Amino acid sequence: MKLLLQHISRHIQLDPTEEAYFLSLIQLKTIRKKEFLLKQGEICKTENFLLSGCMRTFKLNEQGEEQVVQFGIEDWWVGDLYSFLTQTPASYSIDALEDTVVAQITKENLDKLYEQVPKFDRFFRLILQNAFIAQQDRIHQNLSLTAEERYEEFVRRYPQLEQRVAQKHIASYLGITPVFLSMLRRKRVNG
Amino acid sequence: MKLLLQHISRHIQLDPTEEAYFLSLIQLKTIRKKEFLLKQGEICKTENFLLSGCMRTFKLNEQGEEQVVQFGIEDWWVGDLYSFLTQTPASYSIDALEDTVVAQITKENLDKLYEQVPKFDRFFRLILQNAFIAQQDRIHQNLSLTAEERYEEFVRRYPQLEQRVAQKHIASYLGITPVFLSMLRRKRVNG
DNA sequence: GTTATTTATTAAAGTACTTTAATTTTTTCC
DNA sequence: GGAAAAAATTAAAGTACTTTAATAAATAAC
Numbered sequence: 113m114k115l116l117l118q119h120i121s122r123h124i125q126l127d128p129t130e131e132a133y134f135l136s137l138i139q140l141k142t143i144r145k146k147e148f149l150l151k152q153g154e155i156c157k158t159e160n161f162l163l164s165g166c167m168r169t170f171k172l173n174e175q176g177e178e179q180v181v182q183f184g185i186e187d188w189w190v191g192d193l194y195s196f197l198t199q200t201p202a203s204y205s206i207d208a209l210e211d212t213v214v215a216q217i218t219k220e221n222l223d224k225l226y227e228q229v230p231k232f233d234r235f236f237r238l239i240l241q242n243a244f245i246a247q248q249d250r251i252h253q254n255l256s257l258t259a260e261e262r263y264e265e266f267v268r269r270y271p272q273l274e275q276r277v278a279q280k281h282i283a284s285y286l287g288i289t290p291v292f293l294s295m296l297r298r299k300r301v302n303g
Numbered sequence: 304m305k306l307l308l309q310h311i312s313r314h315i316q317l318d319p320t321e322e323a324y325f326l327s328l329i330q331l332k333t334i335r336k337k338e339f340l341l342k343q344g345e346i347c348k349t350e351n352f353l354l355s356g357c358m359r360t361f362k363l364n365e366q367g368e369e370q371v372v373q374f375g376i377e378d379w380w381v382g383d384l385y386s387f388l389t390q391t392p393a394s395y396s397i398d399a400l401e402d403t404v405v406a407q408i409t410k411e412n413l414d415k416l417y418e419q420v421p422k423f424d425r426f427f428r429l430i431l432q433n434a435f436i437a438q439q440d441r442i443h444q445n446l447s448l449t450a451e452e453r454y455e456e457f458v459r460r461y462p463q464l465e466q467r468v469a470q471k472h473i474a475s476y477l478g479i480t481p482v483f484l485s486m487l488r489r490k491r492v493n494g
Numbered sequence: 495g496t497t498a499t500t501t502a503t504t505a506a507a508g509t510a511c512t513t514t515a516a517t518t519t520t521t522t523c524c
Numbered sequence: 525g526g527a528a529a530a531a532a533t534t535a536a537a538g539t540a541c542t543t544t545a546a547t548a549a550a551t552a553a554c
């Protein structure tokens with residue numbers, strides 16, 4: 113839980129009362145490997161901050177294939193933001209790739225938090241700014257780089273993930289088939 | 304300028320003093336068709352709200368081709384957020400596809416605004432939430448749809464843009480060549 | 495620890511999309 | 525309003541990536 117408070121203190125300063133109030137709105141939850149935090153069609157009841165472990169956010173496309181849109185590790189937020197905000201059925205599923213612990217806040221509690229401690233408007237504005245910038249770069253890369261270049265970028269940017277996550281998930285995240293990713297890796301190793 | 308105040312009032316309520324203060328921090332600027340609002344390498348000094356016209360945000364890739372990452376029309380914000388926040392050289396260029404009028408706020412003034420009227424933290428949080436959701440959907444679509452399907456989606460979602468913007472820019476936004484887009488369009492018309 | 499199951503590799507044939515280049519259409523500009 | 529420039533169309537050859545299928549390697553399960 114210290115991890116979450118550290119994460120917040122990087123963006124805003126809380127006094128002890130505010131910190132206590134914030135913590136009173138948070139719940140911990142453990143998700144075992146292969147279990148789901150959220151299933152497509154359910155309502156996303158919480159925003160989730162990863163304290164440990166690794167998760168993936170994905171969507172079934174029309175052919176029933178799983179398309180990974182995001183990974184989450186320690187220090188990252190995961191959730192289906194649209195479903196959370198509108199309390200409508202989720203388009204994304206989220207499951208655990210390792211045993212995972214998350215800190216959760218419900219929409220009701222988050223709304224209270226915004227009213228009681230408006231600094232959190234700023235906090236989430238800052239978080240979203242960073243996420244927006246990262247996503248825009250990713251869109252640019254997806255459109256202008258080859259699969260090979262995207263893979264290089266992925267390895268460079270997330271060396272930990274390359275190790276922790278199955279190749280088929282990385283392939284999906286990059287928008288290519290596992291077969292083709294395997295070819296790229298061989299090419300990389302052999303020269 | 305009414306457009307901007309309406310846009311804000313959809314998300315937060317300002318009292319007359321706050322509104323006047325906000326307006327005192329805003330400047331209008333006209334950009335003629337083909338002129339630049341921002342050039343890659345310059346520092347992005349303002350966030351920009353489009354009152355009329357149409358702009359494109361793009362980046363030169365390593366082969367020197369222009370990759371369009373976003374269009375902007377009335378009611379949208381444009382800028383290079385990373386360059387704006389860090390006041391470092393921009394990775395993106397922004398130019399006008401039509402004569403355009405924008406309402407601008409500098410980083411200095413926006414920082415003042417956040418301190419004087421903290422509601423704006425909420426305002427931009429809400430704007431960023433929407434942008435984040437839209438981008439996530441776009442990432443998913445870019446990875447899981449064919450070029451033809453992405454084009455269909457684009458036409459469905461932004462019918463106005465399809466009319467207003469040159470095909471080569473739409474092709475770039477979709478991540479395909481103008482030649483291939485032309486083929487898709489013929490196919491669409493002929494059956 | 496062995497078996498069953500899932501994941502990664504390899505090869506070969508197929509397809510969506512690109513590249514190049516020539517022609518036509520549309521837009522720009524004095 | 526006519527010439528020049530830019531954008532869109534068409535066709536043909538080329539390439540990055542997919543699909544299928546068979547085998548090997550790694551992980552899970554009892």
